[in-house]
Amino acid sequence: MMSSRLTGTTVRQLGHALSATGLVVRTTAEPASALRGGGAAAPTPSHAHVWMLRFPPARGASTLSAPMTVDGQEEAAATKQTDAAKVAAAEQKAVVSYWDVAPSRVTNEGGSEWRWACFRPWEAYEADLSIDLKKHHAPTTFLDKMAFRTVRALRWPTDIFFQRRYACRAMMLETVAAVPGMVGGMLLHLKSLRRFEHSGGWIKALLEEAENERMHLMTFMEVSQPRWYERALVLAVQGVFFNAYFLGYLLSPKFAHRVVGYLEEEAIHSYTEFLKDIDRGAIKNVPAPAIALDYWRLPQGSTLRDVVMVIRADEAHHRDVNHFASDIHYQGHELKAAPAPLGYH
Known part of the structure; x- marks a missing residue:
């Protein structure tokens, strides 16, 4: 009992x-x-x-002991309050970085909060507009002529596809122009690891070139929006060009750098035509995007024409760097034998 x-x-x-x-x-x-x-x-x-x-x-x-309730009302209420607190915290979270880590607060020279995550105030610079835009490397050797003719052949379909839509043309071509510096810097980085030696600053110079070209793209994205078939073209062209340039750099770095040098000469020509269309009114000279003002330290009130001029100066710098890199290889030296040119900043 x-x-x-x-x-x-x-x-x-x-x-x-x-x-x-x-x-x-x-x-x-x-x-x-x-x-x-x-x-x-x-x-x-x-x-x-x-x-x-x-x-x-x-x-x-949970490893915590639950409250001893019969119908679970107390536990449900606590869970509901916790969920509401999480939702409120998520709504109050204004900026979330890529890795879900709150970014540190960065201010510009005036003390106001920096608004760009793709570059920092110390990475901004003033372009050298006095650089020689007409400099041309006359092809002399077989590889030079081959590189020159390759670039000239690539210009023909580009002119047909884009015609005189230079804003869209510049935006689309920048998606390809940022590839060579990244590929070259990556391969030199791997070579430096294999050989246990320094690169003479060339890794940083080439990666800096790739980043500079990417910022050109970020700027033109504020000016012109690509159509769906132009976005599809980027996928196709970038996929082909990346692999072709990768193999070309493995076989002959001097040829690869010469190709980029001639590509930059064509870019200077395209931006010059861009400026002509702006001057004659075919392209509206809109205010410069905010990202361009901060990246190139342009004064307030700058216009699209000012942006095109600083970008053209950047392309002239890329031209000289890559022709110089190709000349070093022609002389039988590694890139590390000569220090890399000064960066853009």
Whole structure:
């Protein structure tokens, strides 16, 4: 009799505890006579306790003890408050970086908060507009002539496709122009690791060139939006050009740099025609994008024409760097034998 009462009490207490943790305990009812103390009949199989345990999903499991509640209302209320707090915190979170780490606060020279994540104030610079735009490397060797003719052949389909839409043309070509510096810097980086030697600053110079070309693209994205078929063209051209330039650089770095040098000469020509269309009114001289003002440290009130001029100066610098790199290889020296030219900043 006593053991039966103790058993029933124990089971009920255990049921409350397990229900609080998400487990369900079901027991069969005991005979009324046993509960009242009357009768000494032994429990039959129908009176045996049947336990049915249902385990909740592992999601939301915690090492903390849950509150001992019967219906779980207290726990549901706490969960609801926690979810509401998380939603409120997420709404208040204004800026989230790529890796979900809050970025450090950066200010410009005036003390106001910096608004660009793609570059920092110390990476901004003033372009050298006095650079010689008409400099041309006359092809003399077989590789020079081959590189020159390759670039001239690539210009023909580009002129047909873009016509005189120079804003869109510049934006699309910048997606390809940023590839050579990245490929060259990557391969020189791997060579430096294999040979346990320095690169003479050429790795940084080439990667800086790639980043500068990418900023040209970010700027023109504010001026012209590509159509869907132009975006598809970028995927095709970039995929082909990356692999072709990668193999070309492995076979002959001097040829690869000469190709880029001639590509930059064509870029100077394209931006010169761009400026002509702006001057004659064929292209509207809109205000310069905000990102251009900060990246090239342009004065307030600058226009698209000012942006094209600083970008053309950048392309002239790329031209000289790559022709210089090719000349070093022609002389039988590694790039590390001569220090890299000064960067853009």
